[in-house]
Amino acid sequence: MTLPPFDLHRPGSLEEATDLAERYGEDAAFYCGGTELLLLLKLGFASFGHLIDLKGIEELSGIRADNGDLVIGAAVTHRELERSELVRARLPALATMERGVANLRVREVGTLGGNLCFSDPHSDPATFLLTLDAEVECRRGGGPARRLPVSEFVLGPYQTCLEEGELLTAVHVPALPAGAAVAHAKFSFHERPTATVACFAHVAGSTVTEARVAVGSVGARPVRSAAAEQLLTGSAANELDDGVLAAAGERAAEDASPVDDATGSAEYKTQLVRVLVERTFRQAVE
Numbered sequence: 231m232t233l234p235p236f237d238l239h240r241p242g243s244l245e246e247a248t249d250l251a252e253r254y255g256e257d258a259a260f261y262c263g264g265t266e267l268l269l270l271l272k273l274g275f276a277s278f279g280h281l282i283d284l285k286g287i288e289e290l291s292g293i294r295a296d297n298g299d300l301v302i303g304a305a306v307t308h309r310e311l312e313r314s315e316l317v318r319a320r321l322p323a324l325a326t327m328e329r330g331v332a333n334l335r336v337r338e339v340g341t342l343g344g345n346l347c348f349s350d351p352h353s354d355p356a357t358f359l360l361t362l363d364a365e366v367e368c369r370r371g372g373g374p375a376r377r378l379p380v381s382e383f384v385l386g387p388y389q390t391c392l393e394e395g396e397l398l399t400a401v402h403v404p405a406l407p408a409g410a411a412v413a414h415a416k417f418s419f420h421e422r423p424t425a426t427v428a429c430f431a432h433v434a435g436s437t438v439t440e441a442r443v444a445v446g447s448v449g450a451r452p453v454r455s456a457a458a459e460q461l462l463t464g465s466a467a468n469e470l471d472d473g474v475l476a477a478a479g480e481r482a483a484e485d486a487s488p489v490d491d492a493t494g495s496a497e498y499k500t501q502l503v504r505v506l507v508e509r510t511f512r513q514a515v516e
């Protein structure tokens with residue numbers, strides 16, 4: 231597999247990147263780690279005369295704390311997240327989830343922004359971030375930033391709400407409130423996950439006062455299951471009810487609308503979600 235010829239552009243600012251995208255229009259594409267885009271080009275599934283490398287744009291890099299929240303630049307790699315002291319101290323579950331993404335070679339160059347923008351339905355971070363009510367920040371050139379929840383950013387398979395020439399610049403992950411925990415699990419047969427589940431539980435006294443359940447990779451896009459969350463909220467934290475957990479898994483699987491694809495049948499994925507919700511929610515409560 232060889233790459234077809236293209237002109238490579240290396241902008242140093244968001245303004246420059248947007249100018250290039252506007253100048254070359256449909257013949258141009260942004261890329262960061264290139265783990266998705268370059269593969270598409272090699273396979274002949276896409277063709278662009280101009281590639282715009284985002285790695286040199288300072289504003290897209292780095293991980294910082296902002297009033298307890300984590301702000302992650304779109305060009306931060308999975309490996310950086312996995313190894314970041316800040317992430318490990320503030321939100322160790324994020325580092326653990328990132329350690330399970332792909333293989334070391336992909337994690338070294340593949341970025342969080344690239345993962346979300348490519349919007350492959352078989353994704354770990356999208357499901358995880360959904361559970362945390364994370365938000366993305368997008369900007370076109372020097373224009374104002376717009377912030378929106380991950381749930382509104384990911385529209386479907388390979389589809390996001392990014393507009394022409396607009397970049398994903400950062401991901402804002404809210405701090406976990408005291409007494410809250412998050413857990414993520416996935417099941418894979420191949421390189422990418424067949425099913426991903428993330429659960430959040432906030433426990434006060436001996437009661438689960440807030441439950442969140444997100445399911446991804448099984449359907450067109452990751453979703454939160456309000457029905458499962460409603461069932462689990464109010465549970466006794468020290469004695470979770472098997473029947474309620476099973477019902478929550480059932481509802482979450484319904485809400486995720488599993489589809490048949492190369493990673494498994496809808497029926498099998500439904501069963502995976504049932505099991506993973508039960509297991510992951512228990513972990514979040516422990």
Ligand SMILES: Cc1cc2nc3c(=O)[nH]c(=O)nc-3n(C[C@H](O)[C@H](O)[C@H](O)COP(=O)(O)OP(=O)(O)OC[C@H]3O[C@@H](n4cnc5c(N)ncnc54)[C@H](O)[C@@H]3O)c2cc1C
Nearest residue numbers: 260262263264265266267332340341344345347353354398
């Ligand atoms: C072998 C293999 C195994 C994998 N396994 C997993 C897995 O287990 N779990 C998982 O979640 N993922 C998995 N992935 C996906 C992997 O996480 C992504 O390939 C990676 O994160 C994409 O990042 P990138 O920077 O390389 O994207 P690129 O290929 O550079 O870009 C991807 C797309 O996003 C656009 N883009 C990139 N950055 C921006 C930006 N800042 N603003 C606007 N548009 C942008 C590009 O135009 C392109 O369309 C796997 C991939 C491979 C190849």
